[in-house]
Amino acid sequence: MTTEDEAAGEALAGGTVNAGAVVRRGAWVERPAPHHVHALHAHLLALKESGFDAAPTPVGLTADGRERLTFVPGDVALPPFPAWAMTAPALESVGVLLRRLHETATGIVVDTDVEWPPDLADPEGGTVVCHNDVSPDNVVFRDGRAAALIDFDLAAPGRPLWDVAMTARYWVPMLDPESAASLYPPGLDAPARLRILADGYGLSPEDRAALPGTVEQATEVCRAFVARRVAGGDPGYLRMLAERGGWQRWDRMRDWLAAHRETFTAALLG
Known part of the structure; x- marks a missing residue:
């Protein structure tokens, strides 16, 4: 079941190209899809299948064409860097x-x-x-x-x-x-x-x-x-x-x- 918070999403800080356009919805992250999204997702899946577990896993595309990936938990340093x-x-x-x-x-x-x-x-x-x-x-x-x-x-x-x-x-x-x-x-x-x-x-x-x-x-x-x-x-x-x-x-x-x-x-x- 999708909670109200997941539906609303949480804007994730950071970045310059996609600043303000990356949203977390529970276990997923939605962001603008690059033009080569299908090839990129295929590559990320190939990395995972080859044993590299240190990258987001593609989930697919949203109805409006944004890419959806798994959220990777942890700490990210934002500028000015700590x-x-x-x-x-x-x-x-x-x-x-x-x-x-x-x-x-x-x-x-x-x-x-x-x-x-x-x-x-x-x-x-x-x-x-x-x-x-x-x-x-x-x-x-x-x-x-x-x-x-x-x-x-x-x-x-x-x-x-x-x-x-x-x-x-x-x-x-x-x-x-x-x-x-x-x-x-x-x-x-x-x-x-x-x-x-x-x-x-x-x-x-x-x-x-x-x-x-x-x-x-x-x-x-x-x-x-x-x-x-x-x-x-x-x-x-x-x-x-x-x-x-x-x-x-x-x-x-x-x-x-x-x-x-x-x-x-x-x-x-x-």
Whole structure:
């Protein structure tokens, strides 16, 4: 039987693209469906069937075309990100969880007939469906450890290294100190934290050497994504750009990453 609260739904906080449009109804979550929803749901089901239990399970579509998935219980860090989500064990657990996702996805054949979202996808392509948006507000924690990933809307085929780079941008974070100050606790050691993430993931020496440059590449892709949203008049991204220092922030971030490339490489390979 559906209770009155379940029928009314509970709006879930977080996100920029779907802000205010995600609703929990009891054991289910309803949210705007991406254009490739059928392929995405097939992939999520394949992940589950292959043993990956750390993602929502698709239930189907609502009468008005929204996607319905199981609700994943736990704690999600929203900006400004709390200290509990930025501990070294929490960061390491994100790397472990991401490796589990990639190892499972490696065994799933990618549907090449699907128009996967290009927004944050690896420009070099690949054969593993990557999440591409493992930000703190898309990771569910339990007992201080990363337990599940949510919001696979921007998932697309790519290199696992690309997903690690995108994740590092959010979790290290790979931001200049001025940019990081508005969202993250003070005192985070970026080179040390990049090493922790790589260790948790089990990144190979070859990929460790390539990671700083891939982070720079990923940052440019993210900038272009924001630029498209702003040019299209998206109110969430217009507000975010204004509140976080405009394009000067992106210029500062790019210069900081380039200036510290050798430091990050040394931390990863030392």
